[in-house]
Amino acid sequence: MTGRLAEVVSRIGSARQLDAVMAAMRGIAAAREREARERLVPIRAYAAVIGGAIGQALALTGEAAPADLAPPPVGRPTLVVLAAEQGFAGAFDDRVLDAVEKDENGPTPRLLLVGDRGLVRARERGLEIDWSSSMISHVDQAGALADRIAEEIYARLAGAETSEVSILHAAADPSEGITIIRKTLAPFDYQRFPTARRRQPPLIQMPPRELLARLTQEYVFAELCEAAILSFAAENEARRRAMTSAQENVERKLETLVGESRRLRQEEITNEIIELFASHVGEAKHASVRPDVRDG
Numbered sequence: 001m002t003g004r005l006a007e008v009v010s011r012i013g014s015a016r017q018l019d020a021v022m023a024a025m026r027g028i029a030a031a032r033e034r035e036a037r038e039r040l041v042p043i044r045a046y047a048a049v050i051g052g053a054i055g056q057a058l059a060l061t062g063e064a065a066p067a068d069l070a071p072p073p074v075g076r077p078t079l080v081v082l083a084a085e086q087g088f089a090g091a092f093d094d095r096v097l098d099a100v101e102k103d104e105n106g107p108t109p110r111l112l113l114v115g116d117r118g119l120v121r122a123r124e125r126g127l128e129i130d131w132s133s134s135m136i137s138h139v140d141q142a143g144a145l146a147d148r149i150a151e152e153i154y155a156r157l158a159g160a161e162t163s164e165v166s167i168l169h170a171a172a173d174p175s176e177g178i179t180i181i182r183k184t185l186a187p188f189d190y191q192r193f194p195t196a197r198r199r200q201p202p203l204i205q206m207p208p209r210e211l212l213a214r215l216t217q218e219y220v221f222a223e224l225c226e227a228a229i230l231s232f233a234a235e236n237e238a239r240r241r242a243m244t245s246a247q248e249n250v251e252r253k254l255e256t257l258v259g260e261s262r263r264l265r266q267e268e269i270t271n272e273i274i275e276l277f278a279s280h281v282g283e284a285k286h287a288s289v290r291p292d293v294r295d296g
Helices: 003-061 092-102 116-124 139-158 208-288
Strands: 078-082 110-114 129-133 165-173 177-186
Touching: 003 139, 003 208, 078 092, 078 116, 078 139, 078 208, 092 116, 092 165, 092 177, 092 208, 110 116, 110 139, 116 129, 129 139, 139 165, 139 177, 139 208, 165 208, 177 208
Parallel strands: 078 110, 078 165, 110 129
Antiparallel strands: 165 177
């Protein structure tokens, strides 16, 4: 085997190994995205239950939006950004961070960034990160992440560092791949929940305002869980698309290499035939020379 053919055969082996790895990564990403979509159903059902309870609590307080739960803005706004935890997700982080940088409404927010890979990309862009945390790598970690984010948010609200908190994250979109969602967490918008009208008020064990405050925290927790799951699904959708595109490129390259190896093998066989034929012809000529003229 010639050196060139050996090199091509080695590259074919490497390309096939890479193709197998990409296929496995694509399969894992697809499975994680599917699992995330399934997990959205109970999270949204939980949020709906809490939303209904908020409507009933509002009826008990007699106010549509309690003033002490929606104080006037103080300090710089806070923006929670959910980015990627791992690589090989194409332009996922760039899409998210582009949305952060394009937001020019009002003062520059303090950034709370979630996602180790996104944190690296944000620092490369020169963004100032006020707080960071790892993103989930499995749907079962969404609750713990929501707790960490909520703890940081409420600490800032309690310390009067901010009174305006929003969250920005990606969500999978069938046509565009991903879309960017931005939602306000504080001040809490109570107008979303219609005040319940009941003949018999529910039996409660705490003051209505305290009940409403706790229900609000539970609803924000549900919103954070939903955002984490949506972002996780979008990250894996982006990774699946990136792996599909890369795998197609590898397969095209592999097809080219296989074609080249066949050509080189054919050239090698042809050269061997020519050499064998030339050797046979030479031997035949040598045998046909007369003894009296062979040495002149």
